[in-house]
Amino acid sequence: MGKPNDLVQGTLDLLILRTVSLQDMHGWAIAKRIQQISGEVLQVQQGSLYPALHRLEQQGWIQAKWGESETGRQAKFYSLTAAGRGQLEKETANWARLSAAINLVMTEA
Amino acid sequence: MRWLARIQMKMQMLFQRGKAGARLDDELQFHLEQQIAENVAAGMNADEARFAALRSFGNPALLRERTRATWCWTWLELFLRDVRIGVRALVRAPGFAALAILVMALGIGANVALFTVVRSVLLNPLPYPGSDRLVALYEHSIAGASLYNVVAGGVFTEWKKQNSSYSDMALVGEAEFNLSGVSGQLPEKVRGVACSWSLLPTLGVQPALGRNFTAADDQHSANATVLMSWSLWKRRFGGDPAILNQTVHLDGQTYTVIGILPAWFAYPDASTQLWTPVYHYKPAEIMKSLGAHQFHAVGRLKPGISAAEGVADLTVISRRLHDQHLDNPFVSKAAMARPLLDDMVGETRRPLYILLAATGCVLLIACLNVANLLVARAAARRKELAIRTALGGGRMRLLRERLMESLLLSAAGGALGLLLAYGAVQWLVSTRREMSRVDAIHIDGAVAAFTVGLVMLCGLFAGMISSLTTKDKQLLLSLQDSARGSSAGRTQTKLRRSLLAVEVGLTVVLLVSAGLLLKSYQRLRTSELGCTTENVLTMNLQLFGSHYRQPAQLVNFYAALLERVRALPGVKAAGFVEAVPGQGYWSDEGFSVVEHPPMAQGHAQFALIRNADPGYFAAQGIPLLRGHSFDPSRRLDQANQTVVDAAFAKRYFPNEDPLGKHLKLDDKSYQIVGIVGDTRYTLAKEPEPVQYYPLFAGTANNGTLVIRSGSDVEQLALPVQRLIQDMDHELPVSDVLTMDQMLGKSTQDESFITTLLVAFAGLSLLLAAVGLFGVLSYVVAQRTSEIGIRIALGAQREQVLRKVLLDGLKPALFGLVFGLAASVGAARLIRTMLYGTQPLDPAVFGAVAATLLLVAALACMVPAWRASRLNPMQALRTE
Numbered sequence: 004m005g006k007p008n009d010l011v012q013g014t015l016d017l018l019i020l021r022t023v024s025l026q027d028m029h030g031w032a033i034a035k036r037i038q039q040i041s042g043e044v045l046q047v048q049q050g051s052l053y054p055a056l057h058r059l060e061q062q063g064w065i066q067a068k069w070g071e072s073e074t075g076r077q078a079k080f081y082s083l084t085a086a087g088r089g090q091l092e093k094e095t096a097n098w099a100r101l102s103a104a105i106n107l108v109m110t111e112a
Numbered sequence: 113m114r115w116l117a118r119i120q121m122k123m124q125m126l127f128q129r130g131k132a133g134a135r136l137d138d139e140l141q142f143h144l145e146q147q148i149a150e151n152v153a154a155g156m157n158a159d160e161a162r163f164a165a166l167r168s169f170g171n172p173a174l175l176r177e178r179t180r181a182t183w184c185w186t187w188l189e190l191f192l193r194d195v196r197i198g199v200r201a202l203v204r205a206p207g208f209a210a211l212a213i214l215v216m217a218l219g220i221g222a223n224v225a226l227f228t229v230v231r232s233v234l235l236n237p238l239p240y241p242g243s244d245r246l247v248a249l250y251e252h253s254i255a256g257a258s259l260y261n262v263v264a265g266g267v268f269t270e271w272k273k274q275n276s277s278y279s280d281m282a283l284v285g286e287a288e289f290n291l292s293g294v295s296g297q298l299p300e301k302v303r304g305v306a307c308s309w310s311l312l313p314t315l316g317v318q319p320a321l322g323r324n325f326t327a328a329d330d331q332h333s334a335n336a337t338v339l340m341s342w343s344l345w346k347r348r349f350g351g352d353p354a355i356l357n358q359t360v361h362l363d364g365q366t367y368t369v370i371g372i373l374p375a376w377f378a379y380p381d382a383s384t385q386l387w388t389p390v391y392h393y394k395p396a397e398i399m400k401s402l403g404a405h406q407f408h409a410v411g412r413l414k415p416g417i418s419a420a421e422g423v424a425d426l427t428v429i430s431r432r433l434h435d436q437h438l439d440n441p442f443v444s445k446a447a448m449a450r451p452l453l454d455d456m457v458g459e460t461r462r463p464l465y466i467l468l469a470a471t472g473c474v475l476l477i478a479c480l481n482v483a484n485l486l487v488a489r490a491a492a493r494r495k496e497l498a499i500r501t502a503l504g505g506g507r508m509r510l511l512r513e514r515l516m517e518s519l520l521l522s523a524a525g526g527a528l529g530l531l532l533a534y535g536a537v538q539w540l541v542s543t544r545r546e547m548s549r550v551d552a553i554h555i556d557g558a559v560a561a562f563t564v565g566l567v568m569l570c571g572l573f574a575g576m577i578s579s580l581t582t583k584d585k586q587l588l589l590s591l592q593d594s595a596r597g598s599s600a601g602r603t604q605t606k607l608r609r610s611l612l613a614v615e616v617g618l619t620v621v622l623l624v625s626a627g628l629l630l631k632s633y634q635r636l637r638t639s640e641l642g643c644t645t646e647n648v649l650t651m652n653l654q655l656f657g658s659h660y661r662q663p664a665q666l667v668n669f670y671a672a673l674l675e676r677v678r679a680l681p682g683v684k685a686a687g688f689v690e691a692v693p694g695q696g697y698w699s700d701e702g703f704s705v706v707e708h709p710p711m712a713q714g715h716a717q718f719a720l721i722r723n724a725d726p727g728y729f730a731a732q733g734i735p736l737l738r739g740h741s742f743d744p745s746r747r748l749d750q751a752n753q754t755v756v757d758a759a760f761a762k763r764y765f766p767n768e769d770p771l772g773k774h775l776k777l778d779d780k781s782y783q784i785v786g787i788v789g790d791t792r793y794t795l796a797k798e799p800e801p802v803q804y805y806p807l808f809a810g811t812a813n814n815g816t817l818v819i820r821s822g823s824d825v826e827q828l829a830l831p832v833q834r835l836i837q838d839m840d841h842e843l844p845v846s847d848v849l850t851m852d853q854m855l856g857k858s859t860q861d862e863s864f865i866t867t868l869l870v871a872f873a874g875l876s877l878l879l880a881a882v883g884l885f886g887v888l889s890y891v892v893a894q895r896t897s898e899i900g901i902r903i904a905l906g907a908q909r910e911q912v913l914r915k916v917l918l919d920g921l922k923p924a925l926f927g928l929v930f931g932l933a934a935s936v937g938a939a940r941l942i943r944t945m946l947y948g949t950q951p952l953d954p955a956v957f958g959a960v961a962a963t964l965l966l967v968a969a970l971a972c973m974v975p976a977w978r979a980s981r982l983n984p985m986q987a988l989r990t991e
Contacts, residue, residue, distance in 0.1 A: 058182040
């Protein structure tokens, strides 16, 4: 089972960007969404999640807005910026190339 | 748009950091609440849900730290935190902080001040365009004694006409003017120069107002014109441009002011206020003479021509002149040149560099002292540091804090030092007006950058030394150190001792250098001038104007003046001479001895020359060895007697009696009637032969009035001046000084550097003593319980005293040996500045060693005595 520490930093960034590209989300929801979609394989711990979120925000790839959560409490919602969208495309292409290459090695060798 | 968003983010993180922190807490809190809610939904009760959520959440403080670490400006936040911690730590130890800051301030201040002076005077180029091509031109002296002799007017004329290496060259001669009052102002003596009209074009300078001289102004037949300095124009004429083309009275003559020079212009020096064309000002025969060397010359090399090529060019011309005038033995054979900057600052270079080296030593000592204090503090805070390390404080983090502390100290010291330096530079500029380029000295951006660099360097140096003593392992060991009776911090003590030894060594070098200069200065001040210097008053007179045109008018004035001065109550004797001993070279003149066979062609004799009145020798206290002084009744053409001094007799009449022989000077023959004692024209030079001629011949129109009294001669200054005013109210009297004051003025360069160096040496001695005292006190405090046990077991108090004392003296002894060895090298460097003192003077070295040991012993005595007085019971209870 994949632990958060096994997630390479770049991979976590990619997952976060991908997740918030679908919908504005707060930290908790992002972690939950990644966990659900990966079929409970990828568990993102807060210890990695929030530093990554703040780093992406500092770099201007995502932006934060305070809004009301489903429970009616104020929460910080992250959304993708234009620059973040570009970054996501680039990272996605990178990832596709890398995983295809790894697949090739694993199946052909 | 992305950069805009990033800037916005940066601003937000910089100015709303607290808010961002609160939001982060809120965000994390929300996450926790969500987790609890989920746990509750999964069926846990409230408490269980909360605990499970907290468990999975991990260490909230760590999470917060990690997240904040991704923010921008984090480095600034950490820096400010370090500053805050550093300031707090220093405020907790105000005594330590004040001492360290003061020490740093003195060290940095002295260095910044000296650097300012060295940079402005020695390193900055002259303020003229293309100043690297400006050279000062000289002739070799005829005897070859000096390569840099002043230039004769006739030689310069030929140089200028025939050379092909210089785009322009100019001649500069000294001049002093009496500027008469225009509207009731007092007459004033103003320094100026007589220069060829090409001076400003050669330097590449334009007048700020009006025009430069033209070739037509620079002729004997031209109308008198003058250029004025900016400061004189402002001060004396209120900066009124209407002064242009108006006339002023200089030495009773009418001069037209044609221009004002820029405020920054100071050539040849800052005291020059007036410039007038030399070919108009000086007699035509002087300007044509090939043998009367009395002018400075400056040339601008053509592009692509080296200084050596320029000199070779002029030397060919000089050589040709020499060969064409073999009958004139005073024509030089060769030319010489040096860069104008070197020429202007040459004499100040060595003293300034020596002082800079000395301040460097002081700063190093200051740094070592502060490092020493920091090491002591680190030792005192050993436990605190150990606990922080044990709790996971990073090594870098602790190191950064220590460095920050020492950087703060040196920054505060640097700020204070900059103030000190500013004061010192202002003081120097106002007290040393005659130093070359003194007007160019000011604190600028480069000096500020130098100060910042110095602060960083000192902070890092002192901080690193103290930080290097702490090792992680030992830190943890020191937690166990609290056991009674263990002695601690051996490494630190060893390090502090080595620092002290270096400090003492540097101090010894400074002390020896200062001691040598001090001895040399005392030698200089006590060297025998050859005359009375106590209770002798001198004042300069310059007789100009229509009523002193005839020799008879001059002689009558001198005779009347001396008669009336001698009649004043309190005056023991009075005389008049062109220059008194110690007043300078003044001038020399070629002569021949009538009774001797003529000299071979191309050879000549010359000696210092003075015109003096018959009573001068008695007034000045120059002993009459044989014969008598001038006959007062022989005046004007009848005045055909001469007096020579013993050195003259010895050199030019080695095996005969000079009395009764005749000297020929300017085709007039004088009989030698007396031989007087030798005198020095300057304190630092051995006596030179002097020939004295009668003042009453009426050829000299300026000189020094000498008045001797039984006591308190200064009281006579006013009556004498009043008397002179009485005789001629337009006659300016200047430089009213006692002999002692005049000699003090003539040795003020030596006095200046000696005083400063002695002050620096004293300062470092004090620092070294404080260092010794501190280290030994610390060692004794560390070993209190050990000493207590020794005493309790029966050690004699004298034994304890001796042991502790020797312990403290050891670094001083090491330092002394190392310092004495280094001093030998330092003494060699200042050898040329020493007068009558050997660089390895045993008395100075001995005195320094004794002083140092004495001071070191005193510094160690107090802690050693305290150790020997320890009450063993108390000592054993201290832990």
